[in-house]
Amino acid sequence: MSVTFEVLEKDIAGRTGRLKAGDKTVRTPLLLPVINPHLQPVLPGEMKAMGAEGIITNAYIFSRSSEYREQALASGLHDLLGFDGLIMTDSGSFQLSVYGDVEITNLETLEFQKAIGSDIHVPLDIPTPPDADRMRATEELAVTMERLCEAKEVFGPDAPLAGPVQGGIFEDLREKAGREAGKLGFSFCPIGAVVPLMESYRYPDLVRVVMAAKKGLPSSACIHLFGAGHPAMFALAVAMGCDVFDSAAYALYAKDGRYLTPQGSYRLNELAELPCACRVCRDYSAQEIRESDDVIRLLSLHNLAVSLAEISGIRQAITEGTLWELVDDRCRSHPQLLRGFRELLKYGERLAGEDRISKRRFFYRGDESCQRTEVVTYQDRLSRLPVSGRVLIAMDGSMREGYDTLLLFKPPFGPYHPAMSETFPIGQSEIPDWDKGMVTRGCRGILRLIAENPGCHFTVYSRPEWHDLICQELPGTEVYCGNS
Numbered sequence: 001m002s003v004t005f006e007v008l009e010k011d012i013a014g015r016t017g018r019l020k021a022g023d024k025t026v027r028t029p030l031l032l033p034v035i036n037p038h039l040q041p042v043l044p045g046e047m048k049a050m051g052a053e054g055i056i057t058n059a060y061i062f063s064r065s066s067e068y069r070e071q072a073l074a075s076g077l078h079d080l081l082g083f084d085g086l087i088m089t090d091s092g093s094f095q096l097s098v099y100g101d102v103e104i105t106n107l108e109t110l111e112f113q114k115a116i117g118s119d120i121h122v123p124l125d126i127p128t129p130p131d132a133d134r135m136r137a138t139e140e141l142a143v144t145m146e147r148l149c150e151a152k153e154v155f156g157p158d159a160p161l162a163g164p165v166q167g168g169i170f171e172d173l174r175e176k177a178g179r180e181a182g183k184l185g186f187s188f189c190p191i192g193a194v195v196p197l198m199e200s201y202r203y204p205d206l207v208r209v210v211m212a213a214k215k216g217l218p219s220s221a222c223i224h225l226f227g228a229g230h231p232a233m234f235a236l237a238v239a240m241g242c243d244v245f246d247s248a249a250y251a252l253y254a255k256d257g258r259y260l261t262p263q264g265s266y267r268l269n270e271l272a273e274l275p276c277a278c279r280v281c282r283d284y285s286a287q288e289i290r291e292s293d294d295v296i297r298l299l300s301l302h303n304l305a306v307s308l309a310e311i312s313g314i315r316q317a318i319t320e321g322t323l324w325e326l327v328d329d330r331c332r333s334h335p336q337l338l339r340g341f342r343e344l345l346k347y348g349e350r351l352a353g354e355d356r357i358s359k360r361r362f363f364y365r366g367d368e369s370c371q372r373t374e375v376v377t378y379q380d381r382l383s384r385l386p387v388s389g390r391v392l393i394a395m396d397g398s399m400r401e402g403y404d405t406l407l408l409f410k411p412p413f414g415p416y417h418p419a420m421s422e423t424f425p426i427g428q429s430e431i432p433d434w435d436k437g438m439v440t441r442g443c444r445g446i447l448r449l450i451a452e453n454p455g456c457h458f459t460v461y462s463r464p465e466w467h468d469l470i471c472q473e474l475p476g477t478e479v480y481c482g483n484s
């Protein structure tokens with residue numbers, strides 16, 4: 001009955017995993033398309049065929065619907081929706097945050113979600129908006145936590161319950177909320193009330209909120225980012241350790257005449273071509289979609305296809321250890337996403353502790369790459385590099401006589417022993433012509449090594465063009481100009 005989560009592979013703080021709820025097993029990262037029974041442009045059964053292993057719908061809508069309430073109670077959601085994958089239901093919390101009031105209690109919505117056969121139930125949490133002050137955020141979080149306790153007490157430790165994490169924009173509250181949800185035994189935790197941050201492109205705030213919640217949450221919990229539906233931000237969120245997304249965006253954007261791509265969205269009106277390989281985009285021209293009576297459905301099908309494909313690409317990137325490259329790609333499509341990416345890079349030390357040690361490759365993409373976890377980890381491990389006596393760091397690549405230890409240099413990592421030239425990251429990193437940022441970062445590695453080995457004497461040979469920068473970065477070190 002209970003919800004279990006098993007991590008299979010890791011990359012940055014992201015992971016591929018297996019989520020089990022009831023008798024359903026799904027792969028993560030996972031996208032749950034949002035189903036609205038009243039206006040559904042794509043049928044749940046069609047979504048399954050497109051690769052959606054789960055869906056999410058709002059129990060509150062069913063409970064208030066004269067059309068569907070009885071049917072949902074009588075035959076269950078899977079039957080009613082024609083979907084045999086995982087079905088998660090949300091409570092009335094979203095309505096609560098939008099309309100201010102719902103006529104349902106925490107226990108009523110949970111009873112109803114259970115009665116209609118939902119695979120994951122959500123208590124009636126209070127989504128505290130980002131503009132709420134600390135007092136309001138604290139009070140609302142206390143109510144949310146009481147409801148999570150109540151849910152566990154009434155339905156038992158093995159009920160398939162989600163434990164939403166609230167706390168507004170206050171990082172300490174988010175962390176505390178995450179820790180308490182973990183202590184209460186929730187193994188599936190949505191991070192809530194982030195929709196307003198995403199709608200206003202406040203990605204740096206989103207990163208801070210998610211990283212704070214993750215700090216408190218157990219690493220074994222499956223993390224759902226509530227309301228995150230734009231494929232351009234999935235990679236960034238996965239890198240922080242989010243496992244599940246729900247997308248209403250595919251339908252909302254379609255209704256608004258917008259065409260999603262993993263690099264951002266276009267208005268259908270401004271597209272002369274359809275840069276996508278999905279069925280719709282191969283069967284129709286942009287002009288034909290615009291003129292079709294079914295424009296919302298066609299756009300929804302496309303939007304969903306690219307969202308699901310992005311999730312597949314992310315799973316593949318994690319498997320091969322290239323998630324940073326994907327995050328870097330995606331976050332360059334919007335300046336605010338780039339700000340979010342840069343905010344995430346500030347957590348380099350913490351992320352390095354979660355990241356795996358060996359990957360398929362490291363492609364240098366500019367200054368941001370200097371702060372990647374692989375660089376942090378490499379430099380943290382430099383204290384283990386065996387050096388003694390007179391140490392030569394041949395930054396120009398030429399070995400010389402008269403030294404006890406011979407080292408080479410690869411920016412942005414730093415010094416390495418020739419025997420490491422085939423090992424990760426030295427052997428698997430693709431570095432273009434040196435630039436100032438990577439050389440500066442690599443010099444930090446040299447400084448670490450010098451600091452760790454006070455008994456050694458270090459001599460650096462640099463190429464002439466880098467001599468001045470290296471002297472500046474390594475004050476007090478003997479730096480000569482090589483000839484190469």
Ligand code: GUN
Nearest residue numbers: 093094127192193226227
């Ligand atoms: N959907 C989007 N955000 C939220 C949230 O914070 N809580 C719940 N229950 N549903 C949401």
Ligand code: ZN
Nearest residue numbers: 276278281302
């Ligand atoms: Zn398409």
